[in-house]
Structure formats: C-alpha cells, structure tokens
Amino acid sequence: MRAVVKNRIGVLTPQGFIDGINAPSFLTLEDLHATEKLNIDLLLISLKKVIFFNRNGLDIFVKALDNLHSKMKIAVGFCDYDHKKYSAIMKFYGNKITFSLFRTQKIAELFVSSNKAENHDVLLYNDDPSQRSAMAIELFDHGHNPVIAQSQKEFNEKKQNKDAYYAIINDTYLGLVGQNIATRITGNAIIYTLNGFLDAEIAENFNISYHNNSLNVGFRLFIFDAYKVISMNIHALNFFARLSAAAAEYNATICFVGLTFEKTPETFKNDLEDAGLMFFGEMDDILKDKELLKELGASSAAMGKSKRALNKVIVNELPRFIEATVTTMEMMTNAKAQKKAVQVQLLDIELQEEKIASSIGFYGDIDGMIILVFPQAIAKKSCELLIGEVTDDMELILDSLAEFVNIIGGRVKSLLSEKKVSVDITLPRTYQHIPDLLEVIAQKRGVQVDLAFDDDSFTFFLTR
Amino acid sequence: MVTEKEIQHYIDKIPPTPAVLQQTLAFINEGDLTKAAKAAQEDPALRSYLKVLVNRPIYGFKGEVSNLPQIFGILGTSGAQQVLYNYMMSLLSPDSWHLFKLTDLSFHELQAQLSRKWHDILQYEGINDKDIESAITLLPASIIICEALFKGRQEEVALLRSTKALDYNTILKRLSGKDLFDISEDIANSWEMPQIVIDLLHATSGLHPSSDKTVDRLGRWMHLLLFFELSQENYVKAGLNDFLDFDIDYVEAIYEPFTTLMDIQ
Structure with a gap:
C-alpha cells in the first residue's frame, strides 16, 4: 500500500477488514521504505474504508507509524473515522497514545504547512484541557483562528452555527508532533516558527528543500517567528548565517521576529546582522507595513537570482x-x-x-x-x-x-x-x-x- | 492510457462458450446431472478442473472424489452450474499474472472461497436459486479484465495513484466511460449467463443500487463479501485490496449479520 501525497500530507488508505494477520501485508517493508523517501510533514492512515479493525491489527500500524515518526521526524496518525472508531482507538491506547487522530483529512490539513495563504476560523473542542490548548497553539502557529469551546455544552451550542467555521474540530487528538519546523505563507512572505533551544539540530529539522523551492519559485521574504526561542548556540548561528548568504544570491531577505537576547549572547545579533539577517520586535512591524514589505521584497514574486543558463x-x-x-x-x-x-x-x-x-x-x-x-x-x-x-x-x-x-x-x-x-x-x-x-x-x-x-x-x- | 478501442478489442476477443460446456449447462438446466456428467466427460480440461476443485479442503471430503457423476451428484444443480461458470472464468484468466501477484492456484482459491461463502450467505437469507448461486462466479471477471487492460501500465497507474486515491475501476470509467462491471456484463452476455447474474453484478459494484429489493440486498452482501476476501493476507499481498472502491455505507445494513456469519471477532 502506497501513500497518496497532497500538500505534504501522505495518506494510506487500506480497505475492508484489518486484524493482526493481514495488517503486515498492508504495510510491507517495501511500502515503509517507499514512505521514508516521501517529502511529507504528516503521514496518516485513513480509516474511511476500514469497516473492521481490532487491537492486534492496529498495533501493527501504530508500530510502523512510530518507526516512521522517529526516522522521518514527522507527525503520524489516523484520520477519517467516526465517533465509534475514535472511541475504540482511545480505549485501546488510553493515555499511552503517541500518534495523532484527526477526524477528517480536512482537519489534519489545518495542522500542517500549506502553500496556500489561508487563515481559517475553526471551532475546537476536546474534553482534555491540555489537548485543547495544544491544538489551539498548533492552529495559531499555522495561522488559523481557533474558537475554543470550554465545555461540551458550549461546543454543542457553537457548532449549531456551522457556516461560521471552516471546520469543527472534535474527536481529534494531537499526539507527538513532527520535529520539522512549522511553515506557513502570508502573502509573498514565508514564516517559519521556531521553538526552544536552537542548536546543531536546526539543520536537520529545517526543511531546506522546501526553502530552496520557495526561493526558486520566487519568494523573497523569509521570517523566523522566534517568540518561543529560549536561546541559540554557535551551530545554530552558523546555520542562519549560511542560510542568509544563500538567500542573498536571490536578493532574498531573512528576518527574525520576537527573538530576545536574555540567554543568547548579544554578539550573536551583530554577527547575524553582519550576515544580512534583520531583527524585528513584532510580526506586525513587518506584515502591516506595506512600504517595508515592498522594500524587503515581499510585494513581488520576481526571481532575484542572477540568470543561469541551461547547461x-x-x-x-x-x-x-x-x-x-x-x-x-x-x-x-x-x-x-x-x-x-x-x-x-x-x-x-x-x-x-x-x-x-x-x-x-x-x-x-x-x-x-x-x-x-x-x-x-x-x-x-x-x-x-x-x-x-x-x-x-x-x-x-x-x-x-x-x-x-x-x-x-x-x-x-x-x-x-x-x-x-x-x-x-x-x-x-x-x-x-x-x-x-x-x-x-x-x-x-x-x-x-x-x-x-x-x-x-x-x-x-x-x-x- | 486505456482507450475505448482497446476495450472493444478485448471484448471482441472473449471466446464463446465451448460446445461441451454449453451442452453440460443445458443438461444442468434440465436437472439431469447424469447427462451433464457424461457431457462434461468429453472435455479433459474440465474433467481435471472438477476433480481438483472438489478435492480441495474447502469442500471437506475425507477421501478422493474422482468420478464425474459422483462429483455432479455432490455439487447438485446449483453447485454444478456455479462450478462450470467458475471454470469458464478460469479459461479467461491470463497465462501469467503481472499486475496482480496471483497464480492460477490463488485465483482458483479466491473463486472457491467466494463461492463457498456466497452459498452460506444465501442459506442465511433463505434463497435457493441456482442462478443467484452462480452470480458470484462473474465477480472475479473484474480482476481478470483489470489485469488484461492495465498489466503494461503499472508505472503510469502508480504515478497517478501517488497523487490521487483512484481505484482501477474509477480510472477506467473516467478514461473510457466503461467500467470493469460493464465489461463483465459483456462477458456474461457473450456467455449467455442469466440476467439475474448481471443485475447482481451491477448491484455489487456499489455504484448502481438495484430497485429490486432482493437484488439490492444481495448486491450489498456480495460487495461486503468481496472486500472481506480481498482483505485476506494473500490478496492484500497480491495487490487486490484497493483495485475497486469499497463503500462502507453501502453495506452498513448487513454488516452485523455478516460478522456473525463469518465469525469475525
């Protein structure tokens, strides 16, 4: 079984009955190797066409998903199920659940990067407050506007107004997220979200091919949303300096927003500025300043890199x-x-x-x-x-x-x-x-x- | 990819029912199994097929059964007609399989499993009709047709399916306006199979629910039975699990009795 890939989400769609005997045949070693080669942020197994599954069958899928999560540093999970299937999975795995559950693929898409500059209003409810918060943060990070219902009663009331929301998120659970850096697009600017301590791992977690693609197709402004960054070390500094040098070939600009220097040496700021990076306090300082956007190149999609001949x-x-x-x-x-x-x-x-x-x-x-x-x-x-x-x-x-x-x-x-x-x-x-x-x-x-x-x-x- | 011309060429090449089979089927229709066995005796390949088939574990006989009148007696008119249709279908199957990782043996096993379980379903539904019993035999035709039309196009199909979850039936329908079940109908017509077989086949596709209540209900049973079989380890490995589109909603009404009947836990 091979994944169908759309918008950096890979979806596997088994059909029929799944148990401990046939599950390995759906996900063979060959299938897993093929999946590892995919350029995706999220891998899902759709249960839309699965009429029966048992714990043994699901265990085999979960084990395969866990392995892929570790190797590919992507988020993994299941999607396209009804309340009965959701309840069964929660009952099987309880609080040991590591993977994500998205009631629909449409909901899953809200939690990954997209090439489309779309911000959606969504209604969100989960009876676990920590899940509610985790999902809300992820949705914010991807540029959406979650309306969070604090109780089942409030959720039931709010969901009556279906037209007000792009999606209604319930029976959804956020497991281990991918370790790749979240990316979203606003107009002609690309925003990467960084978290925690930045060290040598940044080079592994940053999707360089996506970045190069964005340069190739004409994006010229790249913003690192660094509000949640605690500090960075010299390896991370070198990484950003190299990234900036490469971007200069395309006349592209790289900015940091919200980075504080309480635990990061002030000299790093100077070094990064010397490498061509710019620093801003607030995201709106850039996004709401049309003149500045124009100056930074985000009002145009033109290729900046010197013309290269066919060889x-x-x-x-x-x-x-x-x-x-x-x-x-x-x-x-x-x-x-x-x-x-x-x-x-x-x-x-x-x-x-x-x-x-x-x-x-x-x-x-x-x-x-x-x-x-x-x-x-x-x-x-x-x-x-x-x-x-x-x-x-x-x-x-x-x-x-x-x-x-x-x-x-x-x-x-x-x-x-x-x-x-x-x-x-x-x-x-x-x-x-x-x-x-x-x-x-x-x-x-x-x-x-x-x-x-x-x-x-x-x-x-x-x-x- | 697959053109209407190629499909027509394929249909034109479907062989007519061999004379021996025609005669055997005619005797079965008259209910004369002795004459049917005698007619079948004339075809060595059919003789051998019947012997191998009834001696499979699925039929549960302790000793070897090799005498044709005995075989026909064991099968009865419904069983005999079903076996003959299965045999005709196997005549259409390829010398070697490329698209699906099947062998003659595994294909025959699929036919046998479907036939056996269909028999159990009809018993549960209280239906005793040899034409309805035989209807299951046409279902594997869709696999044979799919193999024939797509065998040289695995790479193209794989690329297409890496982008969109399309089953072979949908691809064929969108390309040519004709799906696997339409072509199966052509085979059934060419072999003068009863109309109920064709009606049931279309209902089984899940795409054309029948207005006849019995056909509609049996079509749903057959749809679920097909996907139950195609979920078995060997057929998943063979690449058969997703060659057609499984419609869960379509089988909802008969899911519970099905799980009881098939002892699914």
Whole structure:
C-alpha cells in the first residue's frame, strides 16, 4: 500500500477488514521504505474504508507509524473515522497514545504547512484541557483562528452555527508532533516558527528543500517567528548565517521576529546582522507595513537570482523531460501528442488570457524548473481524470493542475534515476494568470517545446 | 492510457462458450446431472478442473472424489452450474499474472472461497436459486479484465495513484466511460449467463443500487463479501485490496449479520 501525497500530507488508505494477520501485508517493508523517501510533514492512515479493525491489527500500524515518526521526524496518525472508531482507538491506547487522530483529512490539513495563504476560523473542542490548548497553539502557529469551546455544552451550542467555521474540530487528538519546523505563507512572505533551544539540530529539522523551492519559485521574504526561542548556540548561528548568504544570491531577505537576547549572547545579533539577517520586535512591524514589505521584497514574486543558463547536462536530459510530460499528458487526456517546435528562447506565450500554467522545480545532480502552459480547455480535460467530472471551478482546476504537474515531476525523477541522475522535486505552483508566471521567470531563457494534443496546443518550457 | 478501442478489442476477443460446456449447462438446466456428467466427460480440461476443485479442503471430503457423476451428484444443480461458470472464468484468466501477484492456484482459491461463502450467505437469507448461486462466479471477471487492460501500465497507474486515491475501476470509467462491471456484463452476455447474474453484478459494484429489493440486498452482501476476501493476507499481498472502491455505507445494513456469519471477532 502506497501513500497518496497532497500538500505534504501522505495518506494510506487500506480497505475492508484489518486484524493482526493481514495488517503486515498492508504495510510491507517495501511500502515503509517507499514512505521514508516521501517529502511529507504528516503521514496518516485513513480509516474511511476500514469497516473492521481490532487491537492486534492496529498495533501493527501504530508500530510502523512510530518507526516512521522517529526516522522521518514527522507527525503520524489516523484520520477519517467516526465517533465509534475514535472511541475504540482511545480505549485501546488510553493515555499511552503517541500518534495523532484527526477526524477528517480536512482537519489534519489545518495542522500542517500549506502553500496556500489561508487563515481559517475553526471551532475546537476536546474534553482534555491540555489537548485543547495544544491544538489551539498548533492552529495559531499555522495561522488559523481557533474558537475554543470550554465545555461540551458550549461546543454543542457553537457548532449549531456551522457556516461560521471552516471546520469543527472534535474527536481529534494531537499526539507527538513532527520535529520539522512549522511553515506557513502570508502573502509573498514565508514564516517559519521556531521553538526552544536552537542548536546543531536546526539543520536537520529545517526543511531546506522546501526553502530552496520557495526561493526558486520566487519568494523573497523569509521570517523566523522566534517568540518561543529560549536561546541559540554557535551551530545554530552558523546555520542562519549560511542560510542568509544563500538567500542573498536571490536578493532574498531573512528576518527574525520576537527573538530576545536574555540567554543568547548579544554578539550573536551583530554577527547575524553582519550576515544580512534583520531583527524585528513584532510580526506586525513587518506584515502591516506595506512600504517595508515592498522594500524587503515581499510585494513581488520576481526571481532575484542572477540568470543561469541551461547547461549541457540538462539539455542532454531534455528528451526525458519531454517524454515524461508527453506520456503523462497522453495518459491524462487519452489523446496523442505531436511535437511542433523546439527552440531555446525566452518564454513566449500567445493568447495569454486564455491560458493557465503550473511549474515544478527539481534539484540534486541537476537543477531547474519545468513550466507547463495550458489552454484552459486542455487543462480542464487533463484534470478530468483526477476530478472525475467536467468543472469550471478554477480553484479545483488549479489544484488538480498542481497534482498533474506533480505526476510529471515524479515521472521525470523516475526516468532520470534510470540514468543514475538523482533529483528531488519541489512542490508544484500554479498560475491562474500568465503575467504572474512571466514575472517569476523574468528574462530567463529556456527550451520551449510547443506541442499539439488533438486540436489543442500546449507549451513546455524548461529553464534554470 | 486505456482507450475505448482497446476495450472493444478485448471484448471482441472473449471466446464463446465451448460446445461441451454449453451442452453440460443445458443438461444442468434440465436437472439431469447424469447427462451433464457424461457431457462434461468429453472435455479433459474440465474433467481435471472438477476433480481438483472438489478435492480441495474447502469442500471437506475425507477421501478422493474422482468420478464425474459422483462429483455432479455432490455439487447438485446449483453447485454444478456455479462450478462450470467458475471454470469458464478460469479459461479467461491470463497465462501469467503481472499486475496482480496471483497464480492460477490463488485465483482458483479466491473463486472457491467466494463461492463457498456466497452459498452460506444465501442459506442465511433463505434463497435457493441456482442462478443467484452462480452470480458470484462473474465477480472475479473484474480482476481478470483489470489485469488484461492495465498489466503494461503499472508505472503510469502508480504515478497517478501517488497523487490521487483512484481505484482501477474509477480510472477506467473516467478514461473510457466503461467500467470493469460493464465489461463483465459483456462477458456474461457473450456467455449467455442469466440476467439475474448481471443485475447482481451491477448491484455489487456499489455504484448502481438495484430497485429490486432482493437484488439490492444481495448486491450489498456480495460487495461486503468481496472486500472481506480481498482483505485476506494473500490478496492484500497480491495487490487486490484497493483495485475497486469499497463503500462502507453501502453495506452498513448487513454488516452485523455478516460478522456473525463469518465469525469475525
């Protein structure tokens, strides 16, 4: 059983009956190794299609989840269950529960980083006050606004007003959280939340690939929310200095907010300022100051890094990129593709208002970015397989397009690995408006391939 | 990926019911098991299939049963028709399995388990109808069709499924407008299987509840039975657990009696 990954959440979905005999077959060693390679913050086992489980079966899943939590430093748990299943699990594990329980995947998504700048009002209740507080803190950390019911009665009253909340959180339990650093996006700024003592472990817990991806796709302001930091040592200081130096290549800015120097040497502040980091007392000092935001680069998504040319290695692999794209497009549309033109040039898109786009970065032995530009009609068609119906809902189309480009990224990775070229792929990004895309890639040259699928045209662009 | 043309090509290649089988089934329909056994005698492969089948532990005979009239006598008209349909289905199964990690033996075992447990369910429901008893035999057709259409496309499907939890049936339906059950219906028509078999098959999919109360209820039983079997260790390992979509709500009404009948604790 392999996980489906969306928004950095991996979900495994067993079906039917689970007991101590068949549970190991759902999560084989091969499956666990494949899961370890995923770039995720949360791994869940969905119980939506499980009609029966017993303690022995669940024990095997819990053991596997615990191992993955330790190895991957991610949060793990179960989701998609009803009250009866929730009660059974709580009865099985009582106060020894280490994993999380999210009544729905939608609730789980509120507790992880997202590429979307969405803050939601949510109603929260748990009869355990410490759980209520822990969940409320996590939700705040991820930029949401939890309304906390202090009693079952208050919860029952408040939940009558369903429309007031994006989600109603109950029958949910927060176990050990992931040790990776929480990340959220506000506008064009990325906010990382730090806690406690910062030492050499910061390098392990910080998701550097996510950060590099964010730089690659055009983010230029990175804020470390350090209100809950107690102190940092020299290893952490060196880490931030290196991060700042790397960001400078992209003309990006890194800031600390709320860091106090009671237990951290004052000289560290000077060293970090010398490395290019900036310090602010309050988050609002930055986020509510439009002029400052503009100055720091958060009002623009433009690429700051000096333009890098396509190199021979990447051009050699071009056929693989095109093959991955074409076969995936053919799979999704059930139509045959025809290559029309291949040229090294600036991205040139005609009839921009009728098109949408998506991009995905890759890095490792080679690095670069694949950009796909779709006429809206072909985008809709290629997403039909994922959505299951024809839709005009642009948000749904863009979401599916992100999944679609993720499939292409996965295919590129697999094709390159056959040639012993190792790459990782970044999160996909979508563009409803082509000018937004053009702003991101600025004057970068790349290989543009124009393809035709039946009567529709489609553009593939590979750049660095 | 899978096109309508490929599906049509697959359907066109479904072999007609062999003459010996047609005749054997006709005698069974007349209730003449002696003549049915005599007709079956003409097909060495069928003869061998029947002998191996009834001597499996699931049938619980102490000594070896090898005489065809004896076998037909043991099976009765309902059992004999069901076994013959199972045999026809096995003629359609591939020489070697690629998409699913199955063997002839494990596929036959699945057929046998489904048939046996379906028989228990029908007894519980107080239904004694040989066509309904045989309806279970068409269910594994969906596995054979899935293997045939997707066997060269594991990588594409794996990539697609890494992004979205889609079962094979949904993928096929979205690509071609036809699902595994529609194609199974084509097989049933080609083999002139009774209409009740087809109706039950569609109800079993969980996608098309029947307006006939009996068919609807039996469809729910069969849906749950299928996923009970596909949750068994060997079939999970074979990759069969998620090839179709299991609908918990659909089987809610018969879940409690099912657990009692199957002795699930």
